[in-house]
Amino acid sequence: MSSTKTAETHPAYELLYWPGIPGRGEFIRLAFEAAGVSYKDVANESEDAITSLLSPSSTTPPIFAPPALLVPGAGKHNTPLLLYQTPSILSYIGPKLNLAGADETEKAWILSHTLTALDLNNEAHDTHHPIAVGAYYEEQKEEALKKARDFRENRIPKFLGFFERVLKGNEVEGQSSYLVGEMLSYADTTLWHVLAGLEFAFPKEIASRKKDYPLLFGNFYASVKETKGIAGYLASGRRKPFSMGVFRHYPELDRH
Amino acid sequence: MSSTKTAETHPAYELLYWPGIPGRGEFIRLAFEAAGVSYKDVANESEDAITSLLSPSSTTPPIFAPPALLVPGAGKHNTPLLLYQTPSILSYIGPKLNLAGADETEKAWILSHTLTALDLNNEAHDTHHPIAVGAYYEEQKEEALKKARDFRENRIPKFLGFFERVLKGNEVEGQSSYLVGEMLSYADTTLWHVLAGLEFAFPKEIASRKKDYPLLFGNFYASVKETKGIAGYLASGRRKPFSMGVFRHYPELDRH
Known part of the structure; x- marks a missing residue:
């Protein structure tokens, strides 16, 4: 599939993650960016959208922790599919983004x-x-x-x-x-x-x-x-810098 | 598929894991046992078989850590497929064992x-x-x-x-x-x-x-x-007891 074709046929993916840091949401972002497939980065685009979606009892099944991915129409009976766990999301979108190998x-x-x-x-x-x-x-x-x-x-x-x-x-x-x-x-x-x-x-x-x-x-x-996709993403300024998330620079924890 | 049929058409799966403890290999064992599909539990059935298979440069790609699963004939050009990482192995065998849901x-x-x-x-x-x-x-x-x-x-x-x-x-x-x-x-x-x-x-x-x-x-x-499958497994005596693996009973770490 050419990237033009895949871009046209993809659902309106929504990434649900905390705003402002790369965190574990970045692994999902990078897959979309590498594939050149558009996605809505919910928390980084509009405030207050995350908390209610991630509250314990708002979805069935519930999600344990972000990141989560919402795929309109992809669930049972054309309901939205809501996935969580980074490797599970990547495993789901990987083949659709042509990022999951040849066989x-x-x-x-x-x-x-x-x-x-x-x-x-x-x-x-x-x-x-x-x-x-x-x-x-x-x-x-x-x-x-x-x-x-x-x-x-x-x-x-x-x-x-x-x-x-x-x-x-x-x-x-x-x-x-x-x-x-x-x-x-x-x-x-x-x-x-x-x-x-x-x-x-x-x-x-x-x-x-x-x-x-x-x-x-x-x-x-x-x-x-x-x-191409990653270089464009880095040039866009959309990638959040590392700060106080998963990766933190405490000089005392580094080699000295 | 009936369990009789699946048992007849499965390859000769080999689980590679350290002997004597349930460990992370147990998650793979339980899937096979629940499905009633036979597998060779290499280290628990024959000694010294694991070390060489798990040495850093013996396979392409190398495997980071056990458990690993060997599937004869399932790799490229009918070579053996060697997989590692518990969730990846379960994701691979799950649909084949009818343990991965309806859709x-x-x-x-x-x-x-x-x-x-x-x-x-x-x-x-x-x-x-x-x-x-x-x-x-x-x-x-x-x-x-x-x-x-x-x-x-x-x-x-x-x-x-x-x-x-x-x-x-x-x-x-x-x-x-x-x-x-x-x-x-x-x-x-x-x-x-x-x-x-x-x-x-x-x-x-x-x-x-x-x-x-x-x-x-x-x-x-x-x-x-x-x-059925799990009850039979527990009755068989093949399940290794917890001891000093992932789960350990140190009374001082428990509530007191």
């Missing part, structure tokens, strides 16, 4: 690698909230220092080494630009955002480790950024 | 709820390993006491309250026995195992909270256990 094998691997990139995203979050997600960082700073050290020394190299091997294994088809197969997938956009977040949150750690992952940082990272 | 909407919700149950599973794990997954519990016990308190007081009620609402919202179709639609899905077996794990790890906490979730503990929990 069933690639589709499955793309979901698997995406889940691993999101695990890395979650572990990065837990470095500043190791004890309680509902408490302030300052209340768990001592534990955060320990957690961040383990994350930097053990977890970052484990995850980055894995993705370097994935790129190496797909080097002939993917040219170090794609994790799976011969074209961009939502696994690529997801991992790219996590790498960007790590570079924001742990600039010294990533700077010192980049050379160990030549395919990942020497090729993949720049390549995803330069794809 | 696309149910299929998507089943994956979403499964991801949420697995998030609860991971948070339960983190109560005894809040700082470093590669270090001993005893080395992070102080932090574990804090993490477990937040988990018991805030996270358990948030998750269980959510699933109670899911059951309530599906009460007409699911009779409080199924999270989605009119039949058993891998979301049900996944949540059931997490509830069993919570009861093992936090017996006092769960005992004191059960009454707050009448659909979840008054109906769903027993109902899943009594479905």
Whole structure:
């Protein structure tokens, strides 16, 4: 399908997420932006639209947490379909956006690698909230220092080494630009955002480790950024900067 | 499809997971057991088979961590398909095992709820390993006491309250026995195992909270256990007891 055709036949997708930060909503945004398919970014376009939609008893089934995606007419009996959980949303829209690989094998691997990139995203979050997600960082700073050290020394190299091997294994088809197969997938956009977040949150750690992952940082990272949809999104100014969301830059948690 | 027919036409699935504990491999086992579809539980049936398969560079693409699933002939050019990441494996086998709902909407919700149950599973794990997954519990016990308190007081009620609402919202179709639609899905077996794990790890906490979730503990929990495939599995003795895996019973981490 050409992107012109897909743009014409898509429903009016609505992304439901907290405003002002990239957060986990960004993984959904990047898929739409990479595909050049329009979507309504509800909270960033109109205030107060989110709270009621995300209240516990407003929908059936309820949704546990944002991001959520509303797809008009796609549910049972042409009702709106409301989905939650980032990997589930990506798994649903991936094939429709032509970001889920060329066959069933690639589709499955793309979901698997995406889940691993999101695990890395979650572990990065837990470095500043190791004890309680509902408490302030300052209340768990001592534990955060320990957690961040383990994350930097053990977890970052484990995850980055894995993705370097994935790129190496797909080097002939993917040219170090794609994790799976011969074209961009939502696994690529997801991992790219996590790498960007790590570079924001742990600039010294990533700077010192980049050379160990030549395919990942020497090729993949720049390549995803330069794809048409992502480059256009970055140029548009719509992408929210990292601040105090999943990825936070606390210098004391970085290498020093 | 009748279960007889599906059993005859399935490939020789092989589950790759560490031996001796239920762990995250159990979510895959339960799907096969619930569907009555045979599978080879590699590590629990023959020793030393796992390590080489899970070594970093033995497969393309590599797998990040077990569980993994090998499906002979299902990959590109009839090669074996090797999948990893629990939700990705469940998403792949779910429709083939008739455990993924009646339509696309149910299929998507089943994956979403499964991801949420697995998030609860991971948070339960983190109560005894809040700082470093590669270090001993005893080395992070102080932090574990804090993490477990937040988990018991805030996270358990948030998750269980959510699933109670899911059951309530599906009460007409699911009779409080199924999270989605009119039949058993891998979301049900996944949540059931997490509830069993919570009861093992936090017996006092769960005992004191059960009454707050009448659909979840008054109906769903027993109902899943009594479905034909799961009841047969439990009677077979093949299910490994909880011990020192994801769910651990440290009395000091429970309510007291």
